Each structure stands twice: as C-alpha cells, then as structure tokens.
Amino acid sequence: MSIPSALRPSPRPSLASAPAPAARRSVDWRLRFAALSLIWGFSFLLIKVGTDGYAPFQVTFGRLLFGTAVLAVAMAVRRERLPRSVRTWGHLLVAAFFLNALPFSLFAYAELTIPSTLAGICNATSPLWGMALSLVALSEDRPTRRRVAGLGLGFLGVLTVLGAWQGFSGLDFGGTAMALLASLSYPVGWIYVRRTLAGTGSSALALTGSQLFLATAQLALVTPLFTSTPSHFPLLPTLAVIALGALGTGLAVLLQYNLVQEVGPTTAQMVTYFIPVVATAAGVVVLGEHLGWNTPVGALVVLAGAALAQSHGRRGTVRAPRPVSRS
Numbered sequence: 001m002s003i004p005s006a007l008r009p010s011p012r013p014s015l016a017s018a019p020a021p022a023a024r025r026s027v028d029w030r031l032r033f034a035a036l037s038l039i040w041g042f043s044f045l046l047i048k049v050g051t052d053g054y055a056p057f058q059v060t061f062g063r064l065l066f067g068t069a070v071l072a073v074a075m076a077v078r079r080e081r082l083p084r085s086v087r088t089w090g091h092l093l094v095a096a097f098f099l100n101a102l103p104f105s106l107f108a109y110a111e112l113t114i115p116s117t118l119a120g121i122c123n124a125t126s127p128l129w130g131m132a133l134s135l136v137a138l139s140e141d142r143p144t145r146r147r148v149a150g151l152g153l154g155f156l157g158v159l160t161v162l163g164a165w166q167g168f169s170g171l172d173f174g175g176t177a178m179a180l181l182a183s184l185s186y187p188v189g190w191i192y193v194r195r196t197l198a199g200t201g202s203s204a205l206a207l208t209g210s211q212l213f214l215a216t217a218q219l220a221l222v223t224p225l226f227t228s229t230p231s232h233f234p235l236l237p238t239l240a241v242i243a244l245g246a247l248g249t250g251l252a253v254l255l256q257y258n259l260v261q262e263v264g265p266t267t268a269q270m271v272t273y274f275i276p277v278v279a280t281a282a283g284v285v286v287l288g289e290h291l292g293w294n295t296p297v298g299a300l301v302v303l304a305g306a307a308l309a310q311s312h313g314r315r316g317t318v319r320a321p322r323p324v325s326r327s
Helices: 022-052 058-076 086-110 116-123 124-137 145-162 173-196 204-226 235-263 266-272 275-285 294-310
Strands: none
Touching: 022 058, 022 086, 022 235, 022 266, 022 275, 058 086, 058 204, 058 235, 058 294, 086 116, 086 173, 116 145, 116 266, 116 275, 124 145, 124 173, 124 294, 145 173, 145 235, 145 294, 173 235, 204 235, 235 266, 235 275, 275 294
C-alpha cells in the first residue's frame, strides 16, 4: 500500500520520530526494508495459494479483515483517534475502493488464470501509471524529456513482458488486463487522496486504518452476493489468506509507516523495485511457474523506465508523486 503525502506521518517531533543512534538506525531500517520487500513480494504467491481454496472475493475479504485487525490493535496501542469529520469518512470511502477493495479483488481474480510472477510484474507498472496520470491530473507536475522517456521505456518493457511481437500468444488477456487495471487503480486512488485528504489533522495510521475498515465493509457487502459460504476451510489456503492479511496488509503498512518516519518517503518507496523480483523468484521456486526469457527482461525494462521517469529532471522542476505499489 502506498502512503501518499496526505497520509504521511506528521513532521512534528515526538518520541516515536526522534532520531535513533546512527549505527542502530542504519541496521534497523535496512532490515525492515528487506522485510517489507519480502512480505509484499510474497503476497502474489499467497493470493495464488488462497484462490486454490476460496473464491477471489473471499480471499480479498479475508485479507482486509485480518489487515484491519492488525491496524486496529496498533491504533489502540498508540491511542490513535478515528477521524471525526463526515467529509473525511466520505473521501476515505472512495479511497478504500480504489486503493484496497478494487485492486485486491482484481489481483485475486487475475491469478485464477495468470501466474503469480506475471501479476507481480504487472504490479510494477503502477509507478508508470501514476506518473502518466499525475501529469494530467496534478497541475504542479510538468512533463519533461526525462519523464516522457521513462514512460516510453517502461511501457516498452510491458510489451516485452506480454510478448507483443508474437501476437500475445499463450497469454490470458482477461487475467492480464485485470492485473494491469489493478495496478492503474492504485495511482487513481493516490491522486484522489492527495486532492481530498491533505491537511485533515488525522495521523497517517488513523487514516489508513479507517480506510482499511471501510474497504472491509465494502467486501462484506459484495462477497455474499457473488459467493456462497465455504463448506470447509482448507488448511493451506486459509493460512495463506491469514498471512496475506496480517502480514501482507496489516504489518506491511506499519513497516512502511515507520520507514517513512525514519528514512523518508523517497527511500521507503524504493521497495517498489524489489517487489517484482521477490514475486518472480517466489513464483518460480515455490510454485514452479514457467518463466520465459521475455518476462525477466521486460520486468527490468519496466523498472528502468519507472526509475528514469521518477528521477530528478531539470533544476526547479517539481517531481511527480511516486506511490509505492504492492499487491
């Protein structure tokens, strides 16, 4: 999950944000960064395992339920207050749809027909979608040659992953389209949050926890309409859904929240570049998924394009927002 500027921790000094000794801080943030990369990278594997025993909407509902439970505990420990404004809750309802309910469900449905490796790589296109959308939707962002070149290179990488030169043969179009649409949903939600939730006075943790709660409520309404109550609870898929929610959603948000506090959003969001690597390795090694040469090559091109598009341009230009994507 991304923590956009509106949801980032307040810079005001506190015990939680006080700088730690240099040596300890260096070790701590690197370990947490590595843990976050592994957790979000393995999320695609967990989705695949979860859909072996449950319907996609049930997998999504389970992950949101357990993720919300983790954040609820964290909020209670830190004595965070829920937002009080009805207007804020209304905006969070929309954000919950675009940042949680919709993309989580799309990835779950996509992995019914595509490998988890491909889903993880499609997720890596989220910064490219975000860059393209921000140039249109955010007036402070201006196109530069570097950004345009990065976007072009990134989408060339997408075509390489999909095998465009061979007519996309052997590719499940529906599943791939859903994974790409899920990746597009994140920056749509991010831009909406940036426009509507900046300066609400609530902490990032309170806003994110409330957002996950609303997404859980949305899935609680939708899931019974499209699925039937499970007659049994297979062990491995059940454990996968619990881990996906408690670790891949709840704990991961807390890790990123603390990383942004300690090392800043620029360093924290670099986890984006490690997620597809972990997702690909997990899919190949654990699930035995086939990997053609074009998949890792295209993924590298996608990441190179995203890095170029998000790098510093000319002095004085405003850098576009860069959400941290994950499944």
